[in-house]
Amino acid sequence: xxxxxxxxxxxxxxxxxxxxxxxxxxxxxxxxFVNLDGxxxxxxxxxxxxxxxxxxxxxxxxxxxxxKPDTTLNLAFTAAGLTALGVSQELLATFSSEFRGGxxxxxxxxxxxxxxxxxxxxxxxxxxxxxxxATINAKSSDLLxxxxxxxxxxxxxxxxxxVNEQHAQLLDAQREHFGFSDGFGQPAIEGVSExxxxxxxxxxxxxxxxxxxxxxxxxxxxxxxxxxxxxxxxPSAPAAPLGRGGTYMVYRKLYQDVALWRETLREAxxxxxxxxxxxxxxxxxxxxxxxxxxxxxxxxDPAFDPTQEDSNDFRYLDNDPxxxxxxxxxxxxxxxxxxxxxxxxxxxxxxxxxRHRIIRRGMPYGPPxxxxxxxxxxxxxxxxxxxxxxxxxxxxxxAITLQWVNDGNSFxxxxxxxxLLADASASGKMTVQGHxxxxxxxxxxxVTTKGGEYLFAPGMTAxxxxxxxxxxxx
Amino acid sequence: MAEPERILVLxxxxxxxxxxxxxxxxxxxxxxxxxxxxxxAKRAKxxxxxxxxxxxxxxxxxxxxxxxxxxxxxxxxxxxxxxSDGADTTLGxxxxxxxxxxxxxxxxxxxxxxxxxxxxxxxxxxxxxxTPFARTLSRLSFIHFARWTLVREMPDxxxxxxxxxxxHLYFESNFNGGWQEYIxxxxxxLTTGMKIFWGTSYGFPQPLPTGPFKVYIQRxxxxxxxxxxxxxxxxxxxxxxxxxxxEKLERFDEVSADLSDEAFAECWRDLLTDVQGLL
Amino acid sequence: MSNTSGQAYAFLSMTPIxxxxxxxxxxxxxxxxxxxxxxxxxxxxxARLVILPDWxxxxxxxxxxxxxxxxxxxxxxxxxxxxxxxxxxxxxxxxEAKEIWGRCVGCPPSARGAPLKRYLLHNQIxxxxxxxxxxxxxxxxxxxxxxxxxxxxxxAVRTQGLEASELRHAYQQEF
Numbered sequence: 005x006x007x008x009x010x011x012x013x014x015x016x017x018x019x020x021x022x023x024x025x026x027x028x029x030x031x032x033x034x035x036x037f038v039n040l041d042g043x044x045x046x047x048x049x050x051x052x053x054x055x056x057x058x059x060x061x062x063x064x065x066x067x068x069x070x071x072k073p074d075t076t077l078n079l080a081f082t083a084a085g086l087t088a089l090g091v092s093q094e095l096l097a098t099f100s101s102e103f104r105g106g107x108x109x110x111x112x113x114x115x116x117x118x119x120x121x122x123x124x125x126x127x128x129x130x131x132x133x134x135x136x137x138a139t140i141n142a143k144s145s146d147l148l149x150x151x152x153x154x155x156x157x158x159x160x161x162x163x164x165x166x167v168n169e170q171h172a173q174l175l176d177a178q179r180e181h182f183g184f185s186d187g188f189g190q191p192a193i194e195g196v197s198e199x200x201x202x203x204x205x206x207x208x209x210x211x212x213x214x215x216x217x218x219x220x221x222x223x224x225x226x227x228x229x230x231x232x233x234x235x236x237x238x239p240s241a242p243a244a245p246l247g248r249g250g251t252y253m254v255y256r257k258l259y260q261d262v263a264l265w266r267e268t269l270r271e272a273x274x275x276x277x278x279x280x281x282x283x284x285x286x287x288x289x290x291x292x293x294x295x296x297x298x299x300x301x302x303x304x305d306p307a308f309d310p311t312q313e314d315s316n317d318f319r320y321l322d323n324d325p326x327x328x329x330x331x332x333x334x335x336x337x338x339x340x341x342x343x344x345x346x347x348x349x350x351x352x353x354x355x356x357x358x359r360h361r362i363i364r365r366g367m368p369y370g371p372p373x374x375x376x377x378x379x380x381x382x383x384x385x386x387x388x389x390x391x392x393x394x395x396x397x398x399x400x401x402x403a404i405t406l407q408w409v410n411d412g413n414s415f416x417x418x419x420x421x422x423x424l425l426a427d428a429s430a431s432g433k434m435t436v437q438g439h440x441x442x443x444x445x446x447x448x449x450x451v452t453t454k455g456g457e458y459l460f461a462p463g464m465t466a467x468x469x470x471x472x473x474x475x476x477x478x
Numbered sequence: 479m480a481e482p483e484r485i486l487v488l489x490x491x492x493x494x495x496x497x498x499x500x501x502x503x504x505x506x507x508x509x510x511x512x513x514x515x516x517x518x519a520k521r522a523k524x525x526x527x528x529x530x531x532x533x534x535x536x537x538x539x540x541x542x543x544x545x546x547x548x549x550x551x552x553x554x555x556x557x558x559x560x561x562s563d564g565a566d567t568t569l570g571x572x573x574x575x576x577x578x579x580x581x582x583x584x585x586x587x588x589x590x591x592x593x594x595x596x597x598x599x600x601x602x603x604x605x606x607x608x609t610p611f612a613r614t615l616s617r618l619s620f621i622h623f624a625r626w627t628l629v630r631e632m633p634d635x636x637x638x639x640x641x642x643x644x645x646h647l648y649f650e651s652n653f654n655g656g657w658q659e660y661i662x663x664x665x666x667x668l669t670t671g672m673k674i675f676w677g678t679s680y681g682f683p684q685p686l687p688t689g690p691f692k693v694y695i696q697r698x699x700x701x702x703x704x705x706x707x708x709x710x711x712x713x714x715x716x717x718x719x720x721x722x723x724x725e726k727l728e729r730f731d732e733v734s735a736d737l738s739d740e741a742f743a744e745c746w747r748d749l750l751t752d753v754q755g756l757l
Numbered sequence: 758m759s760n761t762s763g764q765a766y767a768f769l770s771m772t773p774i775x776x777x778x779x780x781x782x783x784x785x786x787x788x789x790x791x792x793x794x795x796x797x798x799x800x801x802x803x804a805r806l807v808i809l810p811d812w813x814x815x816x817x818x819x820x821x822x823x824x825x826x827x828x829x830x831x832x833x834x835x836x837x838x839x840x841x842x843x844x845x846x847x848x849x850x851x852x853e854a855k856e857i858w859g860r861c862v863g864c865p866p867s868a869r870g871a872p873l874k875r876y877l878l879h880n881q882i883x884x885x886x887x888x889x890x891x892x893x894x895x896x897x898x899x900x901x902x903x904x905x906x907x908x909x910x911x912x913a914v915r916t917q918g919l920e921a922s923e924l925r926h927a928y929q930q931e932f
Contacts, residue, residue: 229686229687229688229689230687231687232686232687233686233687233689233690237687237689237690239689240689274918275917275918326755332755347617355663355666355667356659356662356663356666356667359662398658399658403656403658403659406656407655407656407659413579413620413654413655413713413715413716414655416619416715416719416755416756418713418715418716418719418757418906419711419716433910433914435754435757437754437755438751438754439751440747440748440750440751440754441750441751441754442917443913443914443917445914445915446914574787574790577790580803582803582805584805584807584830584832586809586812586813587813587815588812588813588814588815588818588822597885598885600885600886601759601885601886604886605759605885605886605887612888615888616888616890619890621888621890622802622803622834622889622890622891623765623767623802623803623834623887623888623889623890624887624888625767625769625832625884625885625886625887625888626884626885626886627769627882627883627884627885627886628885629771629882632771632773632824632828633771633879633880633881633882635772635773635861635862635863635879635880636862636863637773637825637826637862637863638825638826639825640824640825640826642822643820643821643822644818644820644822646812646822648769648882650805650832652802652803652834679815680814680815680817680818681815681816681817681818697813698813700807700808700809700813700830701807702805702806702807703783703786703787703806703807703808704786704787704789704790704804704805704806705803705804705805706789706793706795706796706801706803706804706805707802707803708795708796708799708801708802708803708896708899708900709896709899709900709903712899712903714890714891716903716906717890717891717894717899717902717903718890718891719906720899720902720903720905720906721891721894721898721902723902723905723906723909724901724902724905727905727909731932739921739922739924739925740921742921742924742925742928743921743924743925746924746928750913753909756906757906757909757910757913
């Protein structure tokens, strides 16, 4: 069945860095959470609206290269923030319930317990104090500083308060702090990134792949459900003028205990004949440079090039049904199962997974831990600012976290959780399938949640409406 | 400074699909505003008040209002986004449909005339012949037990006469996993099965798209007031794995009893290789 | 009628609630989560108590169906046979039964023992189609194999890398 986008995406009305990543030129990012109490909130937003970066493609210079601005700015709002801006309770009620409740209210489900519990979060996060998240990307630290200074001055002028700020910076070679190349597995979206369909889209029974409907990630457009609806109804979204062109955003500051990770690997690898690096790869599902285990189970492929169209081309069912290449509970197999949840004879593979995709735009933060022999912790805050976008927090981000990361039942792994990510308080081993299988014993968590928020990133028209507080018709 | 004036107001509700907004262990349980109002009226009546029977007609806006969620999270045992529809907050506390990892869903739907004949035939076939539906259901492996039955009349206990215009289809399931994923799976993978069971119920939309189907199920779902599992921390898959493991372990004990230590270790490694998918 | 699958029994009853009792009944039942009375009926796999205030009607129906009483749905999946289970229920759930079915029309005043069993049987609704993932496993079996599975997994992780004789010894200690 030919799938066609019935409505063209209005890129000028959608904020940037959602559908199209800004790119690695922007190696420096700051996340500023602002509180609007006692301030001219609408005035503050209004002054920023014109500077918000959209999804409209940047012009190409005379040399053919894209002319990217020095810095970018994007805005997202918590439910408390929308209320502070004067959004009525009735209008707020059209936003999803998990957004309105906030991330801190989902702590038990998300595994934010013990050290990760909201009670231990950084000030300003999870308390309702965070109203607006301003994300600033910059090509250099100087440019970032310049923007931050201007931003702080503007905040002061409007009597708004910055309640939390986080600075992030790309590490070498696009790695994250455990040493793994990150950013793969982004969804292929129709009309946006169809070139990523092989591996990034929905696997089809005939061996091909197809891109996902834009409405899975941007509200006001057809999603996968609309495709099978004779009336092509659109998915639920906040009421006009706020819904269209917007999307839900998840922000989570995740501390990574790199010393513990290295120590664990060293200990466990003593009994593992594959060695430390291979064991690490088994936990993640890719080698450190990104080579998928499924395509290259025995060694990292130095020639692996993620920009190649087929670099992400693999499935689990035909090649690796019992996890002997990529373990059934490996991180990437859990967070993006592709066809792994189906079975032979099930006509369309990927049916249990295709509506749970997310767009990830996070950044590592903090200086790297020296890569020497010692595995001592240096007491430094480092980790990942996890950011994702999805049309439905509960169906996408939360489903992945609750069903696939914090539980193993979907993969017939019982209680076992994502060994890389999940909170270890409920324990759960890592099984590396093989002859015989190898087990990694449950650990203290490598990752601790230091704070987070559920946010809404409005389209440009919606943003203007929030700033002006005009009532516009359906 | 005075509270900001609420300027942005609701001008239109996108009423075609309600965001189910809950996943694991948070099944919806709220009745739609109109029905809830009716139920509230019923209680008012039974408590001696003068209430109205049947569906009350709310304002169009209220009737189409997206369900508001109270963000209350009590104990980890409660564990669900409590749903209230504003009309009656004592209804629909989703946590009562949950015991540990087990989730209960109870659904009633009114059946059209053809269903009187069709459904008993379906039940008969299903109970006697292995069907693709049953095979797929068991492969999906998140259901412990499920049942369907047709209620045609209420047994007489001397209560006021109940005369039914229609039979009513009762469906119940005890399952694991998220409510949304559960219904999604049914819609996508058991599409024909869904039509066979609910095709003769009034208001049943097609299983796909999932949106309207979820709305239908939610509208027809009755929240449990108490739900109990004998093994709340177990999933169906764990139990099936356990049963298979038991057999293999028995055989291992037989085979390995008289082996040397080295041979035993080898046999043990073979066992682990064999059962690694069951642990 | 298929009330059984393997050794598992699917029992369903619908009993009319006495007028004016539904609020107290609901409040009482909602409190059972704390005391878990069905733990006393060890053959119970799953049980639920649901209050049905009225039929669910769809706007497309020519007529609406309404119940004159509210109904209490009791649904339990247990290790058969049915009759001995209801005997047990009449004994072990006696204190609760009075508060639950005691509030239903036609329930014998004592709400226990043989009279309660008769009452529930009178109000039983047969099941048309019953599916069970593990029809032949009793509750006891389920609990036993779950524990064994966990024990084996923990043992396998703990003893990884042990020498053959140590492993043998550990296995004999454990199982």
